[in-house]
Amino acid sequence: MNPAVRIDHVTKRYGAIAAVDGVSLNLAAGETLALLGPNGAGKSTLIKMILGLTDPSDGNIEVLGSPPGSHAARQSAAYLPENVIFHKSLTGHEQLTMFARLKGQPKASVQHLLERVALAEAMHARIGTYSKGMRQKLGLAQVLLGQPKIAILDEPTSGLDPLSREMFYRMISELAGAGCAVLLSSHALTELEARTDRIAILRRGKLVACDRLSALRAAAGLPVRLRVEIRNGQADDVASKLGGQRVNGQAVELVCEARDKVARLADVTRLGRTVADIDVVPPSLEDVYRYYSAAQNEGKTS
Amino acid sequence: MIRSSVTIAVAELKIAYRNQWVVTAVALMTLFGLILAFAGSAPAGTLGVDRLTLTVSSLATLCVYLVPLIALLLSYDGFAGEAERGSLPLLFTYPASRFALLAGKYLAQLVILAIAVFAGFGITAGVVWSVDGGSSDGFALLFRLQWSATLLGAGFLALGAALSAASRQTGTAASLAIAVWLLAVVMYDVGLLGAVVADDGGTFTKSVFPWLLLANPTDAFRLFVLQAVDATVPGTGPQAAVQMLDVPAFVPVAIMTAWVIVFLALALASLRRAEG
Ligand SMILES: Nc1ncnc2c1ncn2[C@@H]1O[C@H](COP(=O)(O)OP(=O)(O)OP(=O)(O)O)[C@@H](O)[C@H]1O
Ligand SMILES: [Mg+2]
Numbered sequence: 001m002n003p004a005v006r007i008d009h010v011t012k013r014y015g016a017i018a019a020v021d022g023v024s025l026n027l028a029a030g031e032t033l034a035l036l037g038p039n040g041a042g043k044s045t046l047i048k049m050i051l052g053l054t055d056p057s058d059g060n061i062e063v064l065g066s067p068p069g070s071h072a073a074r075q076s077a078a079y080l081p082e083n084v085i086f087h088k089s090l091t092g093h094e095q096l097t098m099f100a101r102l103k104g105q106p107k108a109s110v111q112h113l114l115e116r117v118a119l120a121e122a123m124h125a126r127i128g129t130y131s132k133g134m135r136q137k138l139g140l141a142q143v144l145l146g147q148p149k150i151a152i153l154d155e156p157t158s159g160l161d162p163l164s165r166e167m168f169y170r171m172i173s174e175l176a177g178a179g180c181a182v183l184l185s186s187h188a189l190t191e192l193e194a195r196t197d198r199i200a201i202l203r204r205g206k207l208v209a210c211d212r213l214s215a216l217r218a219a220a221g222l223p224v225r226l227r228v229e230i231r232n233g234q235a236d237d238v239a240s241k242l243g244g245q246r247v248n249g250q251a252v253e254l255v256c257e258a259r260d261k262v263a264r265l266a267d268v269t270r271l272g273r274t275v276a277d278i279d280v281v282p283p284s285l286e287d288v289y290r291y292y293s294a295a296q297n298e299g300k301t302s
Numbered sequence: 303m304i305r306s307s308v309t310i311a312v313a314e315l316k317i318a319y320r321n322q323w324v325v326t327a328v329a330l331m332t333l334f335g336l337i338l339a340f341a342g343s344a345p346a347g348t349l350g351v352d353r354l355t356l357t358v359s360s361l362a363t364l365c366v367y368l369v370p371l372i373a374l375l376l377s378y379d380g381f382a383g384e385a386e387r388g389s390l391p392l393l394f395t396y397p398a399s400r401f402a403l404l405a406g407k408y409l410a411q412l413v414i415l416a417i418a419v420f421a422g423f424g425i426t427a428g429v430v431w432s433v434d435g436g437s438s439d440g441f442a443l444l445f446r447l448q449w450s451a452t453l454l455g456a457g458f459l460a461l462g463a464a465l466s467a468a469s470r471q472t473g474t475a476a477s478l479a480i481a482v483w484l485l486a487v488v489m490y491d492v493g494l495l496g497a498v499v500a501d502d503g504g505t506f507t508k509s510v511f512p513w514l515l516l517a518n519p520t521d522a523f524r525l526f527v528l529q530a531v532d533a534t535v536p537g538t539g540p541q542a543a544v545q546m547l548d549v550p551a552f553v554p555v556a557i558m559t560a561w562v563i564v565f566l567a568l569a570l571a572s573l574r575r576a577e578g
Contacts (some may be wrong), residue, residue, distance in 0.1 A: 053395070083388050
């Protein structure tokens with residue numbers, strides 16, 4: 001099957017700097033991809049090119065087989081910009097109604113959508129009175145209009161409280177479940193971990209990593225941490241026996257390569273009743289991100 | 303396309319109504335109109351024309367300044383404001399074409415301007431007529447003034463849209479709008495008259511000057527309205543110069559219409575070039 005979005009050796013130059021530099025990336029229907037990278041890495045620029053808001057200096061992008069920004073592409077794509085402020089004199093309901101009409105959607109869907117993003121109570125209040133999170137929810141509501149086939153979200157969870165983030169990811173997984181390709185950029189690493197299919201990391205315009213989190217972890221060869229809780233204050237003893245680091249009176253931390261994990265676990269279990277508990281902590285997305293964002297590790301995976 | 307434009311126009315009208323724009327524009331027109339009608343013009347009867355006709359011809363001078371100003375104030379923020387807020391790129395990703403966006407905003411602004419002109423001057427004329435009684439001959443002239451002032455405003459709305467679409471910030475668009483108003487409305491005639499004085503009755507004064515004057519829609523408008531006024535109403539300054547020109551009525555109308563078309567085309571071109 002053709003990918004929903006095909007990005008082929010795309011470069012965008014602003015004067016001397018390449019905001020996006022030779023990026024190739026495919027996004028399949030039903031897939032959720034997180035686009036990560038430090039400030040100024042080129043995430044928003046890449047997103048704007050996918051939407052046809054700015055043209056690549058080089059390379060080619062296809063959205064459902066059409067050029068970005070073409071009528072066909074716009075018909076099936078939804079976008080949440082990084083910083084959008086809607087008109088403060090309109091009410092949430094009026095603003096969403098305007099968007100629904102522009103998308104050719106029935107007005108009846110508006111109320112339902114506002115309820116879904118928990119804006120039902122405020123929908124007849126002016127947007128000028130909304131909090132930042134409420135405005136963000138309104139932005140999300142317009143993404144859901146008319147079952148998009150592609151959703152491009154630039155830092156969608158900024159300003160949302162924890163429960164609203166939960167709600168947001170639920171909506172994203174519903175969208176993806178219905179076959180929508182979702183691309184979201186974010187700096188909120190911990191919350192992305194279990195919620196995206198693939199992770200792409202941009203650094204200075206270059207794609208330095210793009211794969212499933214588990215594959216990125218393996219390729220990066222980042223260590224696994226074993227946190228062992230010890231009974232009876234024998235932490236020092238155990239630490240020296242296992243070659244770990246004493247964290248406090250009751251716990252020892254062991255660091256090992258992913259492939260030695262099972263062997264180390266066996267070492268620990270051999271201690272028998274001295275061990276109260278074991279936690280295996282794989283490298284977090286944050287560790288992976290830090291690894292790929294560091295200059296010397298560029299391009300270690302495909 | 304029409305559906306999208308209407309959608310945009312409805313939203314714009316709601317915003318303008320909530321921001322008191324409609325009321326302000328009508329009030330402004332009425333206020334200035336009444337001041338001019340009762341403070342500015344010569345007493346009726348002395349010149350053999352009715353009060354209403356006199357009022358309308360002085361309203362024409364008011365229009366030259368006020369209508370372009372209101373039109374620019376209505377339009378300068380249209381796209382620059384959305385660009386600044388970040389909602390313009392979002393609109394660009396919707397299926398509506400950029401032409402439809404432009405048409406929607408422009409239509410809404412035109413409606414507001416037309417309301418201001420028709421209501422403001424309608425109220426003024428009504429008051430003058432009811433106070434003064436007299437003949438109602440002036441009403442045909444009033445209508446001529448109203449629709450041609452709307453056409454004049456339409457040209458400046460298009461100009462404002464072009465400025466707005468070319469600016470990324472409202473601040474830039476606002477300063478451009480003020481500069482354009484000063485240049486096209488205030489300085490243009492003064493500059494030309496200066497040239498006439500320097501030329502001292504040469505060929506410039508006779509053959510080039512009147513046409514240069516007419517190329518400006520504000521002067522075209524003045525000519526169009528005054529053509530219909532009895533010649534006994536005295537004209538002064540550029541007014542007199544314009545009256546010298548013996549052109550058919552469609553010429554000034556065509557000039558005003560050309561401004562609408564040219565600047566809408568420029569606005570559309572900028573909008574199509576605009577990046578998110
Ligand atoms: N219109 C523009 N003109 C000039 N330079 C630009 C423009 N847009 C982006 N850039 C530059 O391109 C680079 C990438 O910017 P971009 O906004 O894509 O970063 P980002 O990854 O989205 O960052 P953030 O996480 O802060 O949102 C930056 O160096 C920025 O200065
Ligand atoms: Mg960004």
